[in-house]
Amino acid sequence: MAMPNPAKRVTQGQFSFLPDLTDEQILAQIKYALKNDWAVNVEYTDDPHPRNTYWEMFGLPMFDLKDPAGILMEVNECRKTFPEMYIRITAFDNTHGWEAPRMSFIVNRPSSEPGFRLHRQNRNGRNIGYSIDAYAADKPEGERP
Amino acid sequence: MSDTETTENEQEFEKLPDDAAVDLQAEFERSQVQEVLDKLDNELVGLVPVKTRIKEIAALLLVDRLRRRFSLTSETPTLHMNFTGNPGTGKTTVALRMAEILHRLGYVREGHLVSVTRDDLVGQYIGHTAPKTKAVIKKAMGGVLFIDEAYYLYKPENERDYGGESIEILLQVMENHRDDLVVILAGYKDKMDKFFESNPGMRSRIAHHLDFPDYTADELEQIADLMLADQSYKLSTCARQALSEYIPIRMELSHFANARSIRNALDRARLRQANRLFASREKELKKEDLITLTEEDFRASRVFLDGKLDGDPADGIMNDMNFDEK
Numbered sequence: 001m002a003m004p005n006p007a008k009r010v011t012q013g014q015f016s017f018l019p020d021l022t023d024e025q026i027l028a029q030i031k032y033a034l035k036n037d038w039a040v041n042v043e044y045t046d047d048p049h050p051r052n053t054y055w056e057m058f059g060l061p062m063f064d065l066k067d068p069a070g071i072l073m074e075v076n077e078c079r080k081t082f083p084e085m086y087i088r089i090t091a092f093d094n095t096h097g098w099e100a101p102r103m104s105f106i107v108n109r110p111s112s113e114p115g116f117r118l119h120r121q122n123r124n125g126r127n128i129g130y131s132i133d134a135y136a137a138d139k140p141e142g143e144r145p
Numbered sequence: 146m147s148d149t150e151t152t153e154n155e156q157e158f159e160k161l162p163d164d165a166a167v168d169l170q171a172e173f174e175r176s177q178v179q180e181v182l183d184k185l186d187n188e189l190v191g192l193v194p195v196k197t198r199i200k201e202i203a204a205l206l207l208v209d210r211l212r213r214r215f216s217l218t219s220e221t222p223t224l225h226m227n228f229t230g231n232p233g234t235g236k237t238t239v240a241l242r243m244a245e246i247l248h249r250l251g252y253v254r255e256g257h258l259v260s261v262t263r264d265d266l267v268g269q270y271i272g273h274t275a276p277k278t279k280a281v282i283k284k285a286m287g288g289v290l291f292i293d294e295a296y297y298l299y300k301p302e303n304e305r306d307y308g309g310e311s312i313e314i315l316l317q318v319m320e321n322h323r324d325d326l327v328v329i330l331a332g333y334k335d336k337m338d339k340f341f342e343s344n345p346g347m348r349s350r351i352a353h354h355l356d357f358p359d360y361t362a363d364e365l366e367q368i369a370d371l372m373l374a375d376q377s378y379k380l381s382t383c384a385r386q387a388l389s390e391y392i393p394i395r396m397e398l399s400h401f402a403n404a405r406s407i408r409n410a411l412d413r414a415r416l417r418q419a420n421r422l423f424a425s426r427e428k429e430l431k432k433e434d435l436i437t438l439t440e441e442d443f444r445a446s447r448v449f450l451d452g453k454l455d456g457d458p459a460d461g462i463m464n465d466m467n468f469d470e471k
Contacts, residue, residue, distance in 0.1 A: 060276055066255045067287025069325040074283070 008113050010048040013088060013104040023072060026089070026107055030068035033091035033103055039063055042074050044087045046144050047137040048113070055088065075107055084110045084145050110136065110145070161214045172211060178203050181245045189235050190371065191364040198355050199243065206250045223352040224252060224327045225319055227295075227341075229334040230357025233403030236331045237291065239357075243329065244289040253327055255287035263297040266311045274307040278314045286325045295330035296340035312344060319350045360403050362392045368404050372411055373438075383440035387449075395448050413455055414442040 011017055021029070033040050040062055043055035058078040062071060071089070078087050087108035090101045114135035121129040136144065161167065173179065182203065185196060209222055224247065228236040241258050248256025261281055268274035282290065292298070300306040319328050330337070330347075334356065341348040360368065366389055373379060380388060395406060418438050422430060447453050 060280060062280070062283060064284055065286070066257050066284070067325065069254075069322070070283030070286040073286075073322070 008115050010086065010106070010109070010113055012048070012050060013106055015105050020109070021105070021107065026075070027068045027072055029103070029105065030071050030089065030091075034065060034068060036091075036093070036102070038091035038093050038102055040065070040071050040089060040091050042071070042078050042087065042089060044078055044082050044085045044108075046082075046085045046110075046141075047134055048086055049116075049132070049134045049137065055086075058082075058087070079108050083108075086110065160216050163215065165215075167211050167214065169207070169211065173207055176207065176210075176249050176251075178207070178246055178249050181242055181249060185239070185242050188371070189238060190367040191360055192235060192239075192357060195235075195239060195355050195357055198353070199239070199246070202353060203246055203250070206247075206252060210250065221252065221323050223323065223350065225351045226327070226329045226353040226355060227337065227351045228329060228331040228355050228357060229337050230331075231333065231359055231403060233405035233407075234357035234359065235404065236357055237293070239355075240289065240291045240329050240331070244327075247289065247327060253288050254325075257285075257288035258291055259285040259288060260291040260293060262293050263308065266292070266298065266315075267307050269307075271307075274310045275314060278311045282314070282318050282322075282326065286322070288326065290326055290328045292328065292330050294332050296332045296336040299340055299343055301343060312347065316346050316350060362389070362396065365392050365396075365403070365407050369407050369411060372408060376411075376415075378411075378415065378436055378438055381437050381439045384438050384443055387440045387443035391443055391446065391448060394452070398448065398452075398454055400454065410443075410446070410448075410455075411438075413446065414438050417442040417445055 009016070015021060030040055042058040044058055045052060045055040058081075059074055062074070065071065075087065075089065085108070086106060088104055088106045091103035093100060093102040116132040116134055119131045119133065121131070123129050182196075182200060185199065189196070205222070226243070228240065230236055237260065240260075244253065244256050244258045247253045259281065265281055266274070266278045268277045298308040298312055300308055315328065318326070330351070332340070369388060369392075391410065392407070395401060395410065400406075415438070421439075421442065422434065443449070447455050
């Protein structure tokens with residue numbers, strides 16, 4: 001079977017097919033979010049399953065910021081606390097009609113990303129159902145690296 | 146972080162060879178700092194030592210910017226400041242202008258002023274202070290953090306006070322994020338001196354100490370004129386006389402807060418004027434009547450009548466209202 005993701009990198013959110021963003025590029029992206037009056041949050045998780053949409057928020061939500069430096073400070077704080085987890089920045093647009101995240105991109109990855117296991121389930125009438133599991137989430141929470 | 150700073154600067158002006166010549170005047174005009182300095186001169190009466198100091202700081206920063214073009218210094222100078230002076234001497238206003246100057250010279254990215262006091266920084270229970278202080282710091286990044294009555298942060302009489310935690314975080318940020326924000330502390334001179342005595346780390350991180358002198362009676366009168374002009378009022382000749390008599394008497398009384406007291410006196414005069422106009426409402430009014438404060442608007446002040454402050458809670462305005470329903 002063809003490898004869909006030979007680099008063994010989780011591809012979620014914006015820029016995830018690109019090399020990791022530098023701090024400078026991250027600052028520029030946050031600046032764009034702040035310019036649009038979006039609330040920017042730092043979130044982390046150790047389970048990269050694509051359906052795992054609600055990640056933990058790091059610290060408090062940040063409103064009324066003018067400058068991206070404060071958010072990068074929080075990102076670095078989070079990187080220090082959870083160096084082996086996925087960390088992403090989301091920018092939430094609260095304007096009526098949107099009320100949804102407008103940006104979301106990964107700013108930190110674990111040193112190794114083992115990828116996903118594909119399960120095939122035999123169903124009625126020789127149908128096959130597929131599901132995936134992140135190897136990273138194999139162990140119970142708290143025992144993961 | 147520092148990576149961004151240097152690249153931004155490089156984009157802004159390329160490095161020069163050693164034998165190049167630069168035009169300080171052109172650089173000065175390009176920064177448009179003069180505009181802010183003029184505004185400072187026009188808006189603020191007196192305060193000569195402060196204005197001189199600000200010009201010095203502006204000159205230093207400008208020269209520093211030129212030096213950087215020759216790759217002479219790379220480190221951002223320490224810009225944290227301490228404003229001491231009695232209430233109403235213009236500390237907040239100057240801080241606002243300072244933010245603008247720093248912004249025009251490119252030392253802060255956004256140039257906004259976040260004005261806070263102890264309550265905004267210090268929490269009420271364990272673990273509350275750090276996130277609170279950090280949230281304020283994050284808001285102020287790219288601009289100026291103005292901490293009014295900063296000496297309240299440290300309460301030596303209570304060793305379980307959380308103020309110390311806040312100071313520690315501030316110190317760290319003042320050191321590590323010098324590119325990102327400028328902290329200005331403000332407060333009464335003697336209390337700030339005591340504050341620095343018990344927080345030597347804070348003192349050494351602050352480069353500029355500016356003392357705001359009290360205004361003289363003449364300066365206060367000029368300030369009154371500026372305020373009135375701002376609000377489209379004017380004084381009749383007799384009222385002017387009354388005001389210049391009022392100011393020295395008020396200066397002797399307690400709770401004198403320089404420009405702020407003058408503002409309050411004018412506000413009360415406006416109140417009396419409105420009352421006076423309302424009392425004689427049969428008469429036709431002209432524009433002139435609406436903008437003129439007369440002698441009686443000032444002479445009715447209790448500062449004149451019995452040498453006490455207006456609006457003392459003990460008697461006066463509160464009693465006049467009389468809460469009829471009861």
